[in-house]
Amino acid sequence: MNNRRLEKYVKAFKKGDEDTFDHIYEATRADVYYTIYYVVKDVQLSEDLMQDTYLKMIEHLERYEGRGKFRAWIKTIAKRTALNAIKQRQKETPSDQTAEYTSESAQLEKKAYTQELLEVLGEEEKEIVIRHAVLNETHKTIAEALDKPLGTITWKYKRALEKMRKEGGEQDA
Numbered sequence: 001m002n003n004r005r006l007e008k009y010v011k012a013f014k015k016g017d018e019d020t021f022d023h024i025y026e027a028t029r030a031d032v033y034y035t036i037y038y039v040v041k042d043v044q045l046s047e048d049l050m051q052d053t054y055l056k057m058i059e060h061l062e063r064y065e066g067r068g069k070f071r072a073w074i075k076t077i078a079k080r081t082a083l084n085a086i087k088q089r090q091k092e093t094p095s096d097q098t099a100e101y102t103s104e105s106a107q108l109e110k111k112a113y114t115q116e117l118l119e120v121l122g123e124e125e126k127e128i129v130i131r132h133a134v135l136n137e138t139h140k141t142i143a144e145a146l147d148k149p150l151g152t153i154t155w156k157y158k159r160a161l162e163k164m165r166k167e168g169g170e171q172d173a
């Protein structure tokens with residue numbers, strides 16, 4: 001979506017047209033996700049912080065001046081949200097969380113394993129995999145966003161999956 005159309009949706013949303021939020025979200029979700037992900041390097045936390053980002057965007061929308069820079073504005077909110085989350089995690093002191101750890105340990109191990117697999121990929125491959133597998137974007141949408149041919153995106157996605165399978169010890173089926 002071009003910036004002009006996005007700005008129209010933002011103006012309409014500011015005036016109370018709640019139906020335009022879906023358009024704003026679809027136009028900005030990948031930018032917001034990757035802004036957060038590059039700070040926190042955690043898929044699940046990134047998804048959680050996306051919600052916080054959009055809530056803050058709604059809460060502070062009256063401050064946005066509408067100069068065609070909405071994507072930059074919401075990415076700034078996303079980055080600050082991610083940085084604050086990291087600071088908060090650093091401040092938290094460990095307490096008696098053994099029961100909580102036991103119930104979440106399998107989930108954490110799975111997340112860590114996924115993070116390990118993603119680390120074998122280059123930044124562009126990682127972005128393609130996350131956009132397709134996590135954000136459910138089509139290869140065509142990814143190709144347009146990255147300004148690459150569709151065939152290149154499809155090939156890079158397949159190659160990235162092969163790298164991840166190899167790292168995980170899986171053989172091609």
